Amino acid sequence: MSLKRVVVTGLGTTNPLGGDVASTWRALLAGESGIRRLEDEWVADLPVKIGGRVAVEPSEVLERVKARRWDRSTQFAMVAALQAWADAGLEDAEIDKTRLGVAVASGIGGVTTLLSNYDALKEKGPRRVSPLAVPMLMPNAPAANVSLHIGARGAVNAPTSACASGNEAISMGLDQIRLGRADVVVVGGTEAAIHPLPMAAFANMMALSKTASGDDGRDPASVSRPWDTGRDGFVLGEGAGILVLESEEHARARGARIYAEVLGSGITNDAHDIAQPDPEGRGGTRAIQLALASGDVDPNRVFHVNAHATSTPRGDIAEGLMLHTVLGAHVDNVVVTSTKSMTGHLLGGAGALEAVACVLALRDRVSPPTINLDDKDPDVDLDIPDKARDLPAGDIVALNNSFGFGGANVAVAFGSI
Numbered sequence: 001m002s003l004k005r006v007v008v009t010g011l012g013t014t015n016p017l018g019g020d021v022a023s024t025w026r027a028l029l030a031g032e033s034g035i036r037r038l039e040d041e042w043v044a045d046l047p048v049k050i051g052g053r054v055a056v057e058p059s060e061v062l063e064r065v066k067a068r069r070w071d072r073s074t075q076f077a078m079v080a081a082l083q084a085w086a087d088a089g090l091e092d093a094e095i096d097k098t099r100l101g102v103a104v105a106s107g108i109g110g111v112t113t114l115l116s117n118y119d120a121l122k123e124k125g126p127r128r129v130s131p132l133a134v135p136m137l138m139p140n141a142p143a144a145n146v147s148l149h150i151g152a153r154g155a156v157n158a159p160t161s162a163c164a165s166g167n168e169a170i171s172m173g174l175d176q177i178r179l180g181r182a183d184v185v186v187v188g189g190t191e192a193a194i195h196p197l198p199m200a201a202f203a204n205m206m207a208l209s210k211t212a213s214g215d216d217g218r219d220p221a222s223v224s225r226p227w228d229t230g231r232d233g234f235v236l237g238e239g240a241g242i243l244v245l246e247s248e249e250h251a252r253a254r255g256a257r258i259y260a261e262v263l264g265s266g267i268t269n270d271a272h273d274i275a276q277p278d279p280e281g282r283g284g285t286r287a288i289q290l291a292l293a294s295g296d297v298d299p300n301r302v303f304h305v306n307a308h309a310t311s312t313p314r315g316d317i318a319e320g321l322m323l324h325t326v327l328g329a330h331v332d333n334v335v336v337t338s339t340k341s342m343t344g345h346l347l348g349g350a351g352a353l354e355a356v357a358c359v360l361a362l363r364d365r366v367s368p369p370t371i372n373l374d375d376k377d378p379d380v381d382l383d384i385p386d387k388a389r390d391l392p393a394g395d396i397v398a399l400n401n402s403f404g405f406g407g408a409n410v411a412v413a414f415g416s417i
Helices: 021-030 041-045 072-087 111-124 133-137 141-150 165-178 196-204 248-253 282-294 313-333 347-364
Strands: 006-014 100-105 184-191 239-247 260-269 302-306 335-337 397-404 408-415
Touching (some): 006 021, 006 072, 006 248, 021 347, 041 196, 072 141, 072 184, 072 239, 100 165, 111 133, 111 196, 141 184, 165 260, 165 347, 165 397, 165 408, 239 248, 239 347, 260 282, 260 347, 282 313, 282 397, 282 408, 302 313, 313 397, 347 397, 347 408
Parallel strands (some): 100 184, 302 335, 302 397
Antiparallel strands (some): 006 239, 006 260, 184 239, 260 408, 397 408
């Protein structure tokens, strides 16, 4: 059976750098940071007081009545999905909705709704628990609400694989179209975990940067520093990234603008530790190899990598090993970036936001920088520029890597058009 070619025709995002794709891309190329000191009252008692709040609150974009029925994670997904749907030119298009699918992921789900309703239960009794709590907090709420808005009657999925979730949703959409089960799939990830409980939990397990207290006078924008010798944990961000995937045949038939091709994906697991990556990067290596093999991609065509690199001591090293194993000597020709240095870590939304950045890097032939890389770890032998870097012309490939708790590894390969 010949597999259908899959292309990207729409993009949308809301994140700490911008409320749409254009503002986000400008900020990424300029090396700006969306990390700020948090102003919430509850922050005072936490060991971590900085994070990446979205630049534009969803209340400024969504209908207030509808938004009140959605958890914050769903609000982000809807903002990004509305953008991507319009960007793809599908608002008024006549398409077969039975062949329209959705795959929108979240690593944690509706944690704000869950915990606020638990507080209401404890403080005011069971009658004060919202009757909408379950459809708001369920992990598939973002995907379900996107499907309701666009009328998707194909498969509607919500993969959950921690910080690899958004990239896994893209892989799932790719498979649906390749196998002929859908013509269009809206894919991506979302997360809204800037809340005292997950932040305290991440801090206590030493996953967040210990310099993120905000009390030492350090600029919050300087704390997320992938591959730097001073890195000591990630900075939590929030937001969503959404892409519209289509079969090339379907996109060209309706005259759609095409950003890039989705060439292949690979999904593996480390089976090593619930939180720590395999120090030799074997599972991630296999995921990248599978992504290239499934698209019949010569590794020498890869010239850009949007790395997972979260600014943790072990993870950043392991990813470098993966790239050397897969790309060999060609790795010296590859521009590697970590946009988390600017956005923070969006957990289940990270891979999707970074996929948006990958697609734009291919479109404009330019790689965003990695900021705060003042003293590169000597164990990291990669080309990681601190300014935006031009990418070569011709037929090139960009890799998007995501890794998550539980040992999840997902790589997606995008090709230029």
